[in-house]
Amino acid sequence: MTFNLTLPNRTRTNQTETLTTDNNIVLIGANGSGKSRLGAWVEQTMQSRLTVHRISAQKALSIPDFAQLKNLEQAEKALLYGRDDQHASVGRKITDRWGSNPTTFLLNDFDKLLSLLFAKSAERDRLHTQQTKAVQSYVPVPDAPIDIIVRIWSDIMPHRQISFNDGKVLVRKEEEPEYHGKEMSDGERVTLYLIGQCLCAPDNSIIIIDEPEIHLHKSLVDKLWNKVEELSQSKLLVYITHDLDFASSRKDALKFWIKSYNGNNLWEWDEVPRDENLPDGLILEILGSRKNIIFCEGENGSLDTTIYQLVYPDYHIIPRGSGQKVIEATKALKGNHNIHHLNVFGLIDSDYKEEEEKQTLLQHGIFTISIAEIENLFCVEPVLRIIAEHLELNSEQKVNEVIDFLIQSLNAEFEVQVSSKAEKIVEYKLGAFSKEANNEQGLTAGLTTTLGRIDIPTIYAQTRTSFQNAIDARSLNELLLIYNRKSLTNRISGIFGLGNGQYDKLLVRLFKGSRKEELIHAMRQYLPQIN
Incomplete structure (x- = not known):
């Protein structure tokens, strides 16, 4: 799917430039080069035209005892905009989701993610029941995001089983007692969090992932994001990273080097050149x-x-x-x-x-x-x-x-x-x-x-x-x-x-x-x- 991504002008003027792409994007740069600030700028610049869902590097990974059950509309608003009432909107997102500080605010929305995952399953079940009653015969059950998460999880963590029951996340290791999701390791929690966020973002949206490798063992990073990309064909993934290994692992992505941030929304950046003789x-x-x-x-x-x-x-x-x-x-x-x-x-x-x-x-x-x-x-x-x-x-x-x-x-x-x-x-x-x-x-x-x-x-x-x-x-x-x-x-x-x-x-x-x-x-x- 083709997306038009707006970026600041690479010549450090106050103009913008539009990048048309069918490929995902990697923004890479050293610490202090303004990568996260650029991610926030892209979100603010483009979110009035289409859904831009940004997952910041500063995030809390605490899992609640029980997910709060909400209807689908409420749960989607809460995750995307930071609130679920009639005031939820793109215009208030910077305040309600980002605490008026979109670059460094500690995002704490694991509870909202779980609420949306359960809401999507409930809505799937409601529609399936309604359809089955109407036709009075068996109707195949489509996968909800939770079903996809369970399948991906078993692929990348074959020695651990995850389940979602009664508003709870439960995990079991081979031949060991089941434990609550809040007892999961950082790597397990961030794996669930990242898969869930990307699956719950609407089709035709842009997902900005800041530090997609954080808390993940190197052996899991490629497996995880290959699976997510496979399931996100209708979405544009924009990765923000300083990890050279991660950036080089995204083989078909367009890569841009963020050289520096000069204040006043001016960045110096350029496309990473390709050379068949150099990895x-x-x-x-x-x-x-x-x-x-x-x-x-x-x-x-x-x-x-x-x-x-x-x-x-x-x-x-x-x-x-x-x-x-x-x-x-x-x-x-x-x-x-x-x-x-x-x-x-x-x-x-x-x-x-x-x-x-x-x-x-x-x-x-x-x-x-x-x-x-x-x-x-x-x-x-x-x-x-x-x-x-x-x-x-x-x-x-x-x-x-x-x-x-x-x-x-x-x-x-x-x-x-x-x-x-x-x-x-x-x-x-x-x-x-x-x-x-x-x-x-x-x-x-x-x-x-x-x-x-x-x-x-x-x-x-x-x-x-x-x-x-x-x-x-x-x-x-x-x-x-x-x-x-x-x-x-x-x-x-x-x-x-x-x-x-x-x-x-x-x-x-x-x-x-x-x-x-x-x-x-x-x-x-x-x-x-x-x-």
């Missing part, structure tokens, strides 16, 4: 950043990501997993002209790369660290000395013992390391393949040219020499640049009298203590300066 969640994270971006290897919470955040405090660090993912994300973002307010860089491990490949990557803003992989950064000489001094050990002796260990380990797998680096060089040269003409001969000629650049004996000999030179020179820096073996920190723990895995843990403690700046300075010497 929606990543684009949203980038749009929400006020700092320039560095993509790096690793995962959120990993030690290497923590190090980069400390060394590059003026940048927003986004881990992308593998080095190839870093390269892809950096190139894709640099090529996306819709995201132009930030500079973006990549930072990857050296990982057997030759100087030619590093320089090529640098042209795309992708830097390589001066060691084989980030874990080796924890074994550079200044860091080894800090660890030794902290443990009151002879730092010179410990540095030499680490060098001896690296040489011994490298010699033990010398051919494996040499062949692995040579393999990477060959892969890089093969990656330079391009056809020389748009036909079979052009492809053949291109492959011949590419293979002609690959001299395996020379590559292997040069690689072998570089490894041997590092060993002969007893150069810790060169050894850490060429020796690509994870968990070096675990393997050298014993040199410092530490158990397996204790070296990393000690390093983390020192980063949180008095040697933090000393360690950052030590590591910064081995990381590129990014401007």
Whole structure:
């Protein structure tokens, strides 16, 4: 169904603009960007033309002992307008429903929702009885909202059963006694509340849901809103959220980034750009950043990501997993002209790369660290000395013992390391393949040219020499640049009298203590300066 949604002008003038859409909408922005205020503005602006039912983030979830039984007209007025008498109207909604403070008022209408749910069931039963008497034969019983809630509930919470009897909400867990709805958890109560509110909103209405993920476990959020959307085809759902995961989960929704609120009903906002090479969640994270971006290897919470955040405090660090993912994300973002307010860089491990490949990557803003992989950064000489001094050990002796260990380990797998680096060089040269003409001969000629650049004996000999030179020179820096073996920190723990895995843990403690700046300075010497 198509809706025309009125929004404030994105150029921050006092005009409005109309968005015509068949899709639901997500308004996403950081805390303090004016999202809730915008939701209230949309409600006030549009409610004279059609029903706009807003569910605020500030809501009480207390369930009464018994729902107050009302007729359908009274119950609908109470939920939509905040009162059920002859004075209930859209014009009084801001006072009666929102306490004259539509942005921050604590909405307390669970009792009204339950009254309407029971009223709809009662009205369904009345009409069905009337129809059955008229035809004097069986008439199928249509579902009331309560029946739909029970069905959805069993789908998303299969180990709990919900029932509505005699004005009460009752819940039963498997093989446990039944309990009253007021004893439900926050997650259970908000699930019932959100389903009920969306089902009770009239057809052809706009439903604005502020913080649709609050109180819900992440495993339930998608299931819940997928079900609600399935049952709300005749309604427009407008979600207001700061949760990147939720926003990216609404795959077919239009997404708008609320950048800021400037007072006097003026917002700065724009549509979230799409990029087939960048996941929606990543684009949203980038749009929400006020700092320039560095993509790096690793995962959120990993030690290497923590190090980069400390060394590059003026940048927003986004881990992308593998080095190839870093390269892809950096190139894709640099090529996306819709995201132009930030500079973006990549930072990857050296990982057997030759100087030619590093320089090529640098042209795309992708830097390589001066060691084989980030874990080796924890074994550079200044860091080894800090660890030794902290443990009151002879730092010179410990540095030499680490060098001896690296040489011994490298010699033990010398051919494996040499062949692995040579393999990477060959892969890089093969990656330079391009056809020389748009036909079979052009492809053949291109492959011949590419293979002609690959001299395996020379590559292997040069690689072998570089490894041997590092060993002969007893150069810790060169050894850490060429020796690509994870968990070096675990393997050298014993040199410092530490158990397996204790070296990393000690390093983390020192980063949180008095040697933090000393360690950052030590590591910064081995990381590129990014401007």
